Amino acid sequence: MTGLLVLLLYTIAFFGTYLIASRLLKSYFQRTGFNKLKTVTFGDESAVTANRIASIVSIMTVFWLWVAFTNSVIPLPKLPGPFQGEVEFTYTVTLEDGSSDDATVSIVVYREDIQQTVDADGNPGRAPDASEVEAGDGFAKNDSTTVARYGFKVINVWSNDEVAKADGSVVTAINGQSIEPGERIQVPEGEIGLTDKGTPTFAPATGLRMARLYLPAPEIVWQRFINLMQDGYQGFTLWEHTYYSLYRVIVGFLLGALVGIPIGYAMGLTNWSRGWFDPIVEFMRPVPPLALIPLIIIWFGIDESGKIVLLFLAALWIMIIAARSGVSGVAISKVHAAYSLGASKWQILSRVIVPNSLPEIFTGARVAMGVCWGTVVAAELVAAEVGLGKMIVAASKFQLTDIVIVGIILIGVIGFLIDVGVRVLEKWLVPWKGRI
Amino acid sequence: MVGLLIDDISMRFDLPNAGHVQALKNVTLDIKSGELMSVLGPSGCGKTTLLNIVAGFLAPTEGQIHLNESRVTGPSPERGMVFQQGALFEWMSVRDNVSFGPDMKGMKRKESAERVEHLLDIVGLQDFKEKAVYELSGGMQQRVALARCLANEPDVILMDEPLGALDALTREKMQSLVLDLWKDTGKTIILITHSVEEALLLGERLLVMAPRPGRVHKEYRLPFADLGVGNDLREVKKHDDYAGTREEILAMIWNMEEEIMGRAEDNT
Numbered sequence: 001m002t003g004l005l006v007l008l009l010y011t012i013a014f015f016g017t018y019l020i021a022s023r024l025l026k027s028y029f030q031r032t033g034f035n036k037l038k039t040v041t042f043g044d045e046s047a048v049t050a051n052r053i054a055s056i057v058s059i060m061t062v063f064w065l066w067v068a069f070t071n072s073v074i075p076l077p078k079l080p081g082p083f084q085g086e087v088e089f090t091y092t093v094t095l096e097d098g099s100s101d102d103a104t105v106s107i108v109v110y111r112e113d114i115q116q117t118v119d120a121d122g123n124p125g126r127a128p129d130a131s132e133v134e135a136g137d138g139f140a141k142n143d144s145t146t147v148a149r150y151g152f153k154v155i156n157v158w159s160n161d162e163v164a165k166a167d168g169s170v171v172t173a174i175n176g177q178s179i180e181p182g183e184r185i186q187v188p189e190g191e192i193g194l195t196d197k198g199t200p201t202f203a204p205a206t207g208l209r210m211a212r213l214y215l216p217a218p219e220i221v222w223q224r225f226i227n228l229m230q231d232g233y234q235g236f237t238l239w240e241h242t243y244y245s246l247y248r249v250i251v252g253f254l255l256g257a258l259v260g261i262p263i264g265y266a267m268g269l270t271n272w273s274r275g276w277f278d279p280i281v282e283f284m285r286p287v288p289p290l291a292l293i294p295l296i297i298i299w300f301g302i303d304e305s306g307k308i309v310l311l312f313l314a315a316l317w318i319m320i321i322a323a324r325s326g327v328s329g330v331a332i333s334k335v336h337a338a339y340s341l342g343a344s345k346w347q348i349l350s351r352v353i354v355p356n357s358l359p360e361i362f363t364g365a366r367v368a369m370g371v372c373w374g375t376v377v378a379a380e381l382v383a384a385e386v387g388l389g390k391m392i393v394a395a396s397k398f399q400l401t402d403i404v405i406v407g408i409i410l411i412g413v414i415g416f417l418i419d420v421g422v423r424v425l426e427k428w429l430v431p432w433k434g435r436i
Numbered sequence: 437m438v439g440l441l442i443d444d445i446s447m448r449f450d451l452p453n454a455g456h457v458q459a460l461k462n463v464t465l466d467i468k469s470g471e472l473m474s475v476l477g478p479s480g481c482g483k484t485t486l487l488n489i490v491a492g493f494l495a496p497t498e499g500q501i502h503l504n505e506s507r508v509t510g511p512s513p514e515r516g517m518v519f520q521q522g523a524l525f526e527w528m529s530v531r532d533n534v535s536f537g538p539d540m541k542g543m544k545r546k547e548s549a550e551r552v553e554h555l556l557d558i559v560g561l562q563d564f565k566e567k568a569v570y571e572l573s574g575g576m577q578q579r580v581a582l583a584r585c586l587a588n589e590p591d592v593i594l595m596d597e598p599l600g601a602l603d604a605l606t607r608e609k610m611q612s613l614v615l616d617l618w619k620d621t622g623k624t625i626i627l628i629t630h631s632v633e634e635a636l637l638l639g640e641r642l643l644v645m646a647p648r649p650g651r652v653h654k655e656y657r658l659p660f661a662d663l664g665v666g667n668d669l670r671e672v673k674k675h676d677d678y679a680g681t682r683e684e685i686l687a688m689i690w691n692m693e694e695e696i697m698g699r700a701e702d703n704t
Binding site for chain 1 (some may be wrong): 479491496510511512513515517519520522523524527536537540554566568570581583584588665
């Protein structure tokens with residue numbers, strides 16, 4: 001249900017902000033430069049440029065949805081929240097002889113993450129006590145209790161009554177409304193019901209926002225990020241977690257490239273090598289690196305060497321195929337021209353084939369780095385002492401969703417930066433790519 | 437004997453379905469040193485195959501090629517190639533492309549510098565020598581290809597439709613350049629083209645080839661190349677024999693194409 005609501009809000013935001021922005025910022029929505037002179041642009045891909053307002057609004061929308069579905073302190077429109085505060089209801093106990101008596105139950109609903117909050121003095125918060133209530137008259141006495149938001153409480157109303165449940169006393173009505181065991185009554189503050197055995201229960205209204213366990217508010221994640229930067233997690237600083245993950249990826253990738261590129265060249269240049277490596281490459285290529293993790297753990301254990309071997313294997317096949325298609329992409333006229341100019345085989349390789357295959361190698365490197373980055377996180381999820389994946393999985397076991405989200409954001413940002421880095425390197429080393 | 441001798445060359449390609457294609461049959465040519473020969477013919481007449489055999493990229497199934505009395509068995513710097521397009525090395529500057537041949541021979545940059553500069557002057561690319569080749573226009577790229585080929589001082593220059601991808605105006609300028617280079621350097625040049633006009637203007641000797649099997653159909657000796665050196669090629673086209681020869685060759689090729697089409701229709 002919540003998922004559909006997110007989809008609906010997101011769709012509304014997509015079209016709604018377009019309608020608003022295209023009216024308010026008319027000038028920005030006009031095509032510029034040469035595209036301004038084109039009378040037809042629909043279907044002309046070259047006339048399509050990313051609308052940066054859309055990019056900004058898109059990120060803001062994701063952030064707003066994040067806020068809207070949490071109990072964030074950020075003052076943005078939010079969905080209806082969970083009930084918090086005091087609520088009271090009356091229950092009616094009827095005895096076997098037909099006599100009945102009313103009493104009230106006072107419930108304090110407190111925030112579910114109270115223990116993770118810190119008060120002004122730096123002390124951790126704790127759950128409030130139940131409020132003091134008068135016992136009242138009659139054989140049924142007034143009760144009081146507490147329950148956390150999003151929680152559920154079975155209330156043993158007989159605990160202070162003059163009659164016991166075992167004696168055949170039965171709760172027959174809530175707030176004057178008669179009720180059978182197993183039934184529920186909706187009140188604005190939540191849901192009051194009877195268990196199948198007739199004991200009253202109370203579940204405070206949850207609203208549409210998510211509890212901290214499921215989706216912590218942005219400011220909580222930010223606070224956690226600051227804490228992690230200062231104190232680290234599980235004996236390692238955030239930098240160390242990041243460093244180890246990156247180190248594994250870079251070493252694994254470099255080894256894969258170092259071995260894979262020469263093999264790829266050999267496959268593109270000699271029959272024997274192509275015949276020799278073809279079955280292995282074709283067999284190993286479709287095997288996802290993740291499927292190798294169990295075997296790698298059996299062979300190498302969970303220390304660094306195992307992970308580096310795994311990433312080496314993840315990068316190897318991609319780099320072999322990239323180098324091979326790099327060789328096959330060399331125009332035969334270039335090779336012939338070089339031979340006619342007196343080049344030897346070695347010169348053909350070093351002066352023509354290697355530089356000519358660089359664009360393909362870089363495309364392969366980008367793919368391989370992406371796969372390696374995904375694989376290292378997954379490998380760390382399975383077994384590691386340190387690393388971003390390890391941090392996430394350890395935090396998830398302690399239900400520290402905020403650390404999980406910090407980790408995911410970091411992984412995404414670093415993956416993006418790796419890609420940008422390879423692209424910058426590519427632009428510098430292969431300036432002719434896409435221009436011939 | 438000095439020159440290029442193409443001695444009774446035949447080329448048969450076996451097809452996977454047990455058939456074969458006779459790309460060339462009994463082609464014999466004697467090309468003297470310093471001759472400028474253009475080769476014309478409908479597609480499939482084996483002219484590119486002939487050039488690849490002379491260059492040494494293909495071995496003929498029958499016959500031999502001799503250049504200055506030594507037998508051709510593979511590519512060599514004495515037979516330079518100029519391709520239609522895309523044979524330049526994009527990762528090198530214009531200057532590095534031109535000095536590629538001398539570099540391959542292990543010649544020091546200092547020694548080859550003078551020759552490279554001279555060639556860049558001749559083809560008019562002195563101002564572009566530090567540029568990357570992908571930054572140049574198509575015509576300029578072919579100038580680089582010519583200079584790169586000449587830098588190696590080959591005996592024979594083989595041109596496979598070198599101007600085919602250029603626009604008409606650039607093409608005309610380049611035709612003049614080829615003529616001037618031919619006269620200045622005295623190289624033997626074999627030029628393959630699809631354009632009858634180009635074949636007339638750039639052929640001291642013009643070879644019309646016919647397909648199935650690929651063979652020499654007719655040979656002309658023409659005065660236009662000599663007339664064109666240093667002159668406006670448009671003036672050459674006004675020569676008395678020019679239009680007549682052009683019409684004759686056009687009709688010849690037209691008939692060949694018709695024949696191929698007719699045969700293809702018979703087969704279906």
